Amino acid sequence: xxxxxxxxxxxxxxxxxxxxxxxxxxxxxxxxxxxxxxxxxxxxxxxxxxxxxxxxxxxxxxxxxxxxxxxxxxxxxxxxxxxxxxxxxxxxxxxxxxxxxxxxxxxxxxxxxxxxxxxxxxxxxxxxxxxxxxxxxxxxxxxxxxxxxxxxxxxxxxxxxxxxxxxxxxxxxxxxxxxxxxxxxxxxxxxxxxxxxxxxxxxxxxxxxxxxxxxxxxxxxxxxxxxxxxxxxxxxxxxxxxxxxxxxxxxxxxxxxxxxxxxxxxx
Numbered sequence: 001x002x003x004x005x006x007x008x009x010x011x012x013x014x015x016x017x018x019x020x021x022x023x024x025x026x027x028x029x030x031x032x033x034x035x036x037x038x039x040x041x042x043x044x045x046x047x048x049x050x051x052x053x054x055x056x057x058x059x060x061x062x063x064x065x066x067x068x069x070x071x072x073x074x075x076x077x078x079x080x081x082x083x084x085x086x087x088x089x090x091x092x093x094x095x096x097x098x099x100x101x102x103x104x105x106x107x108x109x110x111x112x113x114x115x116x117x118x119x120x121x122x123x124x125x126x127x128x129x130x131x132x133x134x135x136x137x138x139x140x141x142x143x144x145x146x147x148x149x150x151x152x153x154x155x156x157x158x159x160x161x162x163x164x165x166x167x168x169x170x171x172x173x174x175x176x177x178x179x180x181x182x183x184x185x186x187x188x189x190x191x192x193x194x195x196x197x198x199x200x201x202x203x204x205x206x207x208x209x210x211x212x213x214x215x216x217x218x219x220x221x222x223x224x225x226x227x228x229x230x231x232x233x234x235x236x237x238x239x240x241x242x243x244x245x246x247x248x249x250x251x252x253x254x255x256x257x258x259x260x261x262x263x264x265x266x267x
Contacts, residue, residue, distance in 0.1 A: 002069035005206065012198060035160060035188040039195050042156040047149045055141055062142035066206040072105060072217040075249070078241045079256045080108065081224035086234045086257065093118065107131060107218050111225035121229055128222045132215065139211040143204055150200035157192015161185045220244050 020027060048056055080103065087095050097116050103109050110131060114124045164185025168178065220241055227237050235253050242250045 002067060005067055005069060005202075008202070009198065029183060030187065030190070032184065032187045032191065035157075035184075035191040036195070038160045038188060039153055039156050039191045042159070043149050043152040043195070043200070046152045046156070047145060050148065051141070051145065055145075058138075059142060059145055062139075062207055063146070063203050065210065066146075066203045069206070069210065071210050071213045074213075074217040074220050074245070075251070077105065077108065077217055077221050078224070078238065078245075079251075080105075081221070081228065081241065082234045082238050082253075082256050084112065085224075085228045085232060085237045088115070088228050089231065089233060105221070107135070108221050108225075111221060115225065115229055121226060124229055125222070125226060128218075128225065132218050132222065135218065136211065136215055139207065139214070143207045143211065146200050146204035146207065150196045150204055153196035153200060154189075154192040157189040157195075160188025160192070164188060216244070 017027065020030070084096060084099060087099060093115050096112050100109060100112055100116075103112065107128070111124065111128055114127060119127070162185075164181065168181035168185060171181075223244075224237060224241055227240055232240070234257060238253045238256055242252075
């Protein structure tokens with residue numbers, strides 16, 4: 001789990017627990033497995049109704065990605081492109097074929113294959129832009145799914161509360177049980193709000209941010225591929241692509257060409 005994601009979740013839970021105990025309240029009345037089951041299962045059930053089976057298969061993976069926070073390293077991408085530009089300028093585009101197996105990024109592989117095949121600039125740009133748009137669309141599907149769950153959870157929390165109130169008001173023979181029944185009814189509303197704002201909405205927000213970072217990295221890769229296609233020098237390519245980065249994150253030509261790809265982030 002990404003320490004930032006875990007830290008935010010832990011801070012939120014600690015705030016709730018500490019605030020509850022500071023007022024002299026007990027946590028035991030807040031434990032309600034049936035409320036959790038109702039809200040969670042109903043929210044997920046309503047959420048999946050809008051999607052196809054093929055789309056739903058990737059939703060758990062998207063949640064894992066949100067928790068881990070894995071995104072392409074734009075620093076590594078720039079360094080790889082600089083080294084590829086050096087090979088292309090020295091040995092020609094066909095020499096890039098020997099480097100394909102060293103590239104793990106599927107988007108970068110596609111761009112290199114287009115260069116090796118001799119595609120003109122417009123074909124390279126159009127193909128990569130289609131791939132970029134398709135990737136963004138796939139990510140948006142998962143983002144919208146978890147946003148939907150975040151909207152459903154409080155609603156089903158209210159549904160559970162209404163069910164509890166109906167059951168409570170239908171049995172008024174024992175007035176001493178009214179307070180307990182009201183507490184149980186309201187607990188489902190609490191679970192709806194908590195599940196929405198501690199699980200579904202943070203996952204959706206995290207996926208959206210990771211998608212923005214990945215799209216930015218793909219834009220850099222696209223620009224780099226086109227720049228290599230134009231015959232730019234490694235120095236020119238690095239200076240161009242580093243303009244996408246904040247000044248403090250710019251490594252420079254010497255360090256990028258000297259260090260193995262993947263180690264420059266530590267420079």
